[in-house]
Every structure is written in C-alpha cells, then in structure tokens.
Amino acid sequence: MAASLLLCLLLLSLLSFASPLSSDTILDAAEILSDSGFISMALTLELVSQTLTIQSPSLTIFAPTDAAFSHSGQPSLSLLQFHFCPLPLPLESLKSLSTGTKIPTLLPGQSLILTSSSLDDRISLNNVKITTGSPIYDDGALIIFGIEKFLDPNFGVPAPVGSPHSTPRCRLSPINGTMGFPGVSWFEAASESLRSNGYSIMASFLDLQLEGFKDQIMMTIFAPVDQSMANPIKNVSIFLRHVVPCKLLWNDLVNFDDGTVLPTYSNGFTITITRSDNVLMLNGVPVFFANMYFSDSLVVHGLHEVLAAEDRAQKVEESSPGIGSQGEESLLENDEF
Template sequence: MAKSSTTMASFKPFFFFFSSLLYFSTAQSPPPPPPPQSLINAAETLSNSGYISMSLTLELIADTVISRAAKNSLTGSALTIFSPPDSSFSDFGQPSLSHILLHFSPVSISLSSLQSLPFSSKIPSLSPSSSLYVTSVSSDSRVSINNVEIVGSPIYDDGYVIVFGIEDFFTQNFTQPETNRNPNFKSSPQCIRLDPFSRFYEVSLMLKSKGYLIMSSFLELQLIGFLKNTELKLTVFAPMDDAVVGFSGDFPVYQQLFLRHLVPCVLYWTDLNEMVNGTEFKNYVNGLSLTITKVNDVSFVDGVEITYPDLYYNDWVVVHGLQSLIPLPDQIDGEMHEDPVKPEVDVSIAPDRSEF
C-alpha cells in the first residue's frame, strides 16, 4: 500500500471543561420548531404580552428577518429580538426597516449571557449599518444595550428565538463606548482582549442541529475561539453523541478523546478523495496520527467510516461526521484480529520529538 506522510506544526489549544458537558452527553432536548414557526410563536407571545406593535411588525418582516439571518452565516436558526413598547411606536412612529432590524441579532443570547458580557462588547445585529454595544457593567442591576435597558426576563424563548422587552428604541449609529469609561476598568499590560462570541459559534450551532451536541460543547469551550487574530486551521472528525455518551463521567480522558479527532489543517472532502490511499496526518495527540484509507470509494479515518462529509466548512475549519469514535491504536489492532474482513488500517506510532 502506498503511503505518504504529512507532518504539521501543532500547537496546544487551551481547554475549559465544565460539568455542564455531562448534561449534553446524557440528555438531549427535542429540537425546537423551525425558524418560521418560531417567529410565528414569538409574534403571538409578543401580542399576548402587550407588545402589539412589535408583534405586527414581526409578522410583516418575518421573511426578511430569516433571509438576513441566513446572509449573516449563522444558519438562520438563532435569533434574539429586542422589543420596544407600544408607547415608543406611538411616539416615534413606524421606524425604517434598517432601524427595526437593529433590534434583531442573529445569535441566541440568554439573559445570563448578556449579564456576563463585558462593558462595550459588540453584539451583531441584522441592520446593515448599525451595531449594538453593551453599556452596562456587572454591578448594574439591569443590562443595557446602546444605553437602553432590558426589561426583566425574556418574554419568549424556545431555544432558537429569544425575545426581550426594552424600554425604548435603540439609537442608530450608536458610537461604541470607550472601555476606559467603565468605572470597573483597570488597565493592565497582562490583560488580553477576548471577543464576546467564539469563532466556533457558527459551527457549534450546526453541530447541535445535527445531533453532535458533545463535540459542539467541546468546541464551544475552547478559549482560543475567543482570541483575536489567531491563525487557526482545523479539521474535526465528529462522532455522534451515542458514541461518546459512555465517557460522560470520565473527565481524565476528555482531552485525549477530543484531540484525537482533530487534525491541524483544513481537509475538505475533495481533498480526502484525492489523497493517496494510506495518507497519514499527525494530529494533536503526542505520538498518534490519523490515517486516511479507501475501500470501494468509501473513505475511512483510522478504520472509521466518514459517513457525513463536509457537515460544515469555511476557510479555516471543516467538520466531517462519524458514526463512532476514532479508536486508540491498541483498539484498532484488536478489532483487526477479530474481524479480518474489516479494511486494513495502518497506523504507525513514531516517537514525537517535536517538543525536544
């Protein structure tokens, strides 16, 4: 069997693993209704809660909202709506479409998430020319955005769409507040700036919608996703939740389990198809590698069939779905002896001297 070897410079991503991962691995809530139905339900709840003007407006622009959310590359399935009261519509009149879209964000943001965002954090909106900024600090009793306070808890939340009441319309062309105006701000040369939303947010949404909640949670917990100007190239081989749930209480293996499903480069499905049978890639686990093999036009990674190629991809990350976990080398050897019909997988383990 011909073999080519590709060795890549690897780096160690930062890891935060929380006990909440156990929830995702043991219980899956039923999927929310599709976005159009979510907006219909949200409009009805707004009307029943006394926000009649915003309810009618939402019914009129629902198609535009879904279209704009899709153009923002956030799958069109997550949305946060900030609703002014009817009195604001009476005083202001019917706002322009651009202005009303400022009150829609293509991310699903819970109240606790809003409370945790630092002062001056930018929140994306569907308005083409304006943005939203957090103007409250952690010590404030209420969250404010663009100097407009959020009123209480969400009016509506189905897992896709969240609706908050606010005291008035957001101001267009609001200037991002300077961080040093935050009374709690203390300058420190040791501090770094983190983005309020991880670059893994979009791929995480997609994985959750396809039943890969555990791998989605692993990606969401990576601190590197919140760092600016960080070069990152990644291929993720994502096993289904059913394959990972048996490790839900085994915290010591989480790091190795996650890392052995990554390759530090972008490998699209077309790239995998064009590779020489037996091409080997160094991955993130010291001493281990992943080998791509093919049998009758079916591609395998370390003997595991790639069942859902190109689940998600952009210019720096691609996700391929698997039905099962990528096994450790000793597991592969045992399975090959037990099942001689299974396609041969050659996994060579060479000492990793890259750190010496």
C-alpha cells in the first residue's frame, strides 16, 4: 500500500507540469457518456468542466448512473470533486491495486478506498461497484468508468456517538409566543455555504432572524437563489415560509408520497410535495441543489425560485389566527410526519 501511495505522489508531481485537459476532450467524453446512457453525468461534466478539469492535466472520473442522479438530486461541487481522481487509472491498474488502497480525489483531504479483492468479479470503490467491464471513455489522459450510485465521502468514518438521524416528523414548537430556532452559532457554517453558492440573501435572512432565539431544534431550509430574490425583501414571512421544522435530507424528501404537506414557520403556509416527470417539486418548484449543507440539526436545499403560496396555504393562513389553531394543528398532527 505504501508503494501505491508513493506512486500516486510521484505521478501527481509530474502531472503538475503538464497542460490541462482540452475542451475538445471534455466535449468528446460528454458526447460518449450521453450515447452510453449517462446523460445526467454528461450534462454535469459540461457544466463543471471549466471548474474541475483545469485542476489536473489528467483525470479518472467515476460517473454515477442516471438513476443515481434521479434518486439523489444534483450533487454539490464538493461531491463531484470526490468522483474525480487526478490520475489516469486504466482498468488493469485498478485491478492490480490491493484492497484498502487509497486513491486520491480532487476533494481536498479525501480519498477513495478500493474495497474489492482480486477474487471479486467487479471492482468496487467505497463499496460501490463499477458497472462497466471496460471504461466508457479512455484516451489515455481522461478515463471514465460507470458506477452504480454516488460515492460516499464519509465511507469508513465512524458515526459520532449519539448522532441524530433524520427526523421527518415535523412539528412547530412555539415558546413564550415565539417560534424557537437553534442558536446562532449552529448556523455560521450554513450561512457560509449559502453565500459561497449564490444564496447570500437567504444567508443574510438566516443571520438576522436567528438573533435572540436560543431553543435548539431541527430544521430544513429551502433557499431560493439570489436572482429570484433580486429586490430587498423586508417581509420576514418570505424567510419563514422556506423553513420547515424538522431535518429532511434529500433521501427523506424523495421517499415522501405525492401530496405530502410540510408545515413551515410562516403561519398557515405549507409546502406540498409532488412530482412532474419523476422530478420532485415543492409547490411546483424543483430542488436544484440538494443537501447543499447538512449537520446534526440543519439541512439546506437550494432552489431556483421563491416558493409561492398555493390556494390551500392562503386559505389556511386567512382562517388561522396563529400557531396552535385548529387549521395548523390538523397539518402538524398528520401521521405522515
């Protein structure tokens, strides 16, 4: 294993003096990916090529299937980096590595782990198998393999003792007439993530509205991108309608049935889950950036649009004087949560 790691370091040092992959190479690879049925990864490769491929003159890419994209949503840039290795790794090279060998990625400080053995019929990384018997694309500098699903950057990392799981049962908990949010310090990383991904207006709302709230609960924020909130927004209800009082990762959302209603911190405003051509929609708005940020108590998903009030939500708001009213309780007590 030490020899494998040394070889990787030597290759990286040599490759640092070479030219980056050309745009023609990326376009050719994307076209072949699309023709091979990896349409989502082909489109993604074209979108991120200027960001990721300039970091390395050679790459091995592990491409998840379209079904994986449909199930998990569009990956974050950091997750994509975890699927890019800055070394050309032909199939025979992968087969020659011993179980447990670490393979570098473009995600700083993160490596893939070879989990298959010489006796296995297919190579696996982080317990995810390569689906194709040969590379989808291989020109010597860029090699692409198909894999069953997205690779987990937390593979092999023991979960913290007492770490909370997702809590898809949503309830609002008014305290002294005021809705309780987690403490401000819990959200510094979330605000930074929002700002770095083009959601600075929602990040500012997050910072401002949390002042004075001390109760620690779980919550999910559906953040509209800045372009959809171009004008300064002073109405706090715009922020509150995008906050759900429970932690919902992408896997939780996709497992909800059509018609499932999520309560929010905006009095009477609810979010209805539906699907259009297998795309999950929230009040008619698709999730663009799933799991942008998540921690033990908070999940942030990115949207391209502001969530608009549906007729049902507007009627509930008009007939409900406050949290705890009959209309609100009928939503919160639904056993789907």
